[in-house]
Amino acid sequence: MKKFTLSRIVFGAIVLLILAFSILPVLVIIPVSFSDTRFMTFPPPAYSLRWYSAFINNPAWVAAGKTSLIVSVLTVLIATPLGVAASYAIDQSNHWSKRYIRMMLMLPLMVPIIIVAVGVFFVYAYTGLLASITGLVLANIMLGLPYVVTSVTAGLQNFDKAQEMVARSLGMNRFRSFMIVTLPQIKASVISAAIFAFIQALDETVVALFISGGQYQTLTKRMFTALRDEIDPTIAAISTLLTAASCVLILLMVFSRKAAKSA
Amino acid sequence: MKTVAADLSSTTPMKTVSADPAVAHQWREQRLMLLLASPAILVIVVLLVMPLSWLFWQSIYADGFTFEHYRRILTEDIYRTTFFLTFRISVVVTLLALALGYPVAYAAAALPRRWSMMVLAMVILPFWTSVLVRAYAWLILLQHNGLVNKLLLWLGLIDSPLPLVHNELGTIIATVHILLPFMVLPLYSAMQKIPADLTLAGASLGGSPLHVFLRVFLPLSLNGVLAGVTLVFVLCLGFYITPELMGGGRTIMVSMVVSRNVELYNQWGAGSAVSVVLLICVFAIFYIVGRVIPLERILGTK
Numbered sequence: 001m002k003k004f005t006l007s008r009i010v011f012g013a014i015v016l017l018i019l020a021f022s023i024l025p026v027l028v029i030i031p032v033s034f035s036d037t038r039f040m041t042f043p044p045p046a047y048s049l050r051w052y053s054a055f056i057n058n059p060a061w062v063a064a065g066k067t068s069l070i071v072s073v074l075t076v077l078i079a080t081p082l083g084v085a086a087s088y089a090i091d092q093s094n095h096w097s098k099r100y101i102r103m104m105l106m107l108p109l110m111v112p113i114i115i116v117a118v119g120v121f122f123v124y125a126y127t128g129l130l131a132s133i134t135g136l137v138l139a140n141i142m143l144g145l146p147y148v149v150t151s152v153t154a155g156l157q158n159f160d161k162a163q164e165m166v167a168r169s170l171g172m173n174r175f176r177s178f179m180i181v182t183l184p185q186i187k188a189s190v191i192s193a194a195i196f197a198f199i200q201a202l203d204e205t206v207v208a209l210f211i212s213g214g215q216y217q218t219l220t221k222r223m224f225t226a227l228r229d230e231i232d233p234t235i236a237a238i239s240t241l242l243t244a245a246s247c248v249l250i251l252l253m254v255f256s257r258k259a260a261k262s263a
Numbered sequence: 264m265k266t267v268a269a270d271l272s273s274t275t276p277m278k279t280v281s282a283d284p285a286v287a288h289q290w291r292e293q294r295l296m297l298l299l300a301s302p303a304i305l306v307i308v309v310l311l312v313m314p315l316s317w318l319f320w321q322s323i324y325a326d327g328f329t330f331e332h333y334r335r336i337l338t339e340d341i342y343r344t345t346f347f348l349t350f351r352i353s354v355v356v357t358l359l360a361l362a363l364g365y366p367v368a369y370a371a372a373a374l375p376r377r378w379s380m381m382v383l384a385m386v387i388l389p390f391w392t393s394v395l396v397r398a399y400a401w402l403i404l405l406q407h408n409g410l411v412n413k414l415l416l417w418l419g420l421i422d423s424p425l426p427l428v429h430n431e432l433g434t435i436i437a438t439v440h441i442l443l444p445f446m447v448l449p450l451y452s453a454m455q456k457i458p459a460d461l462t463l464a465g466a467s468l469g470g471s472p473l474h475v476f477l478r479v480f481l482p483l484s485l486n487g488v489l490a491g492v493t494l495v496f497v498l499c500l501g502f503y504i505t506p507e508l509m510g511g512g513r514t515i516m517v518s519m520v521v522s523r524n525v526e527l528y529n530q531w532g533a534g535s536a537v538s539v540v541l542l543i544c545v546f547a548i549f550y551i552v553g554r555v556i557p558l559e560r561i562l563g564t565k
Contacts, residue, residue: 028404086302086304093293104307119317122318231402
């Protein structure tokens, strides 16, 4: 019995070490972002907000942040309804093509991102969408659709379709019955879908490297170039802000699911 | 012969006689569903399916059909070493991720719910932070006078700082970290379904903990292992950002060859051929694994 508990302690210690490996690298950037020096020393010798003000006072970084934010918001506004409509169609249909359509909507997750980027770059080079907001939004809609479809399809599977049928048999048309009966009940999955699509668009880097440029560079593209060329703690400040944004969004998602469950 | 004719006569009226209201309804329904799905499908076709077919075409056609690009991939050393290196890194990363992910998933599945949520949160938080942020964090930690080297020096394990970054090792460490959640989540979802009674039953029948684990728990978790291994391996094959930032220009993976051919050298044919080979590898893996476990289960975690 004693040996058993000893092995348990060893196992617990190993798991803790692995969890430290998982979480510490994300946390380590926070103190660096408040560092007072140019160099990436850890722990920093003194603390200041100097890299946050460097970010805010640099027009190029601010412009990139704005581009990323605009692109992400527009992506969510378009990708969510498109994905919800497609998920609804997949859920309702019993046609043989359903499987293939679903598979096709998952395709952006299966194709290596670098190949997606080269393909989109090619299409945009011909249609003149390179270095434009429209181009970035369209590409992010494509990349976000699998997340929206996965989340909303799961929501629809847990929803009792008979309720919508009842609404329709009582004289509501299909669109209204969806909006009034179905949508409120799959709300949590739609909100998750929107948040997934938003984080996806905010974090997307590889496609943006190829297609964004000129006055419309995304934050991630600028970060990538900065990381490759010269590293200064401004990136730590931006990283901390991005991580904080992700955390807030995920908490939002968890709460919306909890609220949906208790309602 | 007769049966075929009978079959034909029974199926053809479906389309022509739409007077049957049930059939007409079915048709309307299907048209509506197609219409609803079409905007999403259109985006994917225009931005992904079309360019992929074009890449394929470009890889075999340049003023006439040519397999020159494929011949070069098979014969030239640069391509061969790149593919070999990519597969080697992917295998190492997948094994490491499995070795690190399995105990964590096991702990998450075995612990009471509150604690298991904590464990999962610690795995998922990095999952939702940008890949760039994590690559940057590893650059800080692994650099010449970074935290890891300082720690190793302090412990007296090394005499001078190790070159941990801007090489293959740095790429592997950061990639394992980035792909770890893709291993843990499918493992956890498979392990969670294994009833605790089974392990108890094994123990009550006299099996030692190790024996019970090897004969009962491990085989039941293999579905999750397969899903996790596939996902991590495939993602690693196409990894771009991390090797580019952590590899220091010496660890050239397949995705970097694609990007360089297109961006730097404007060699669309060569870039396309490499893409097609990479794509075929990825789809072959998905296809083979898809025969054992449904593809949606694998992609669900991503």
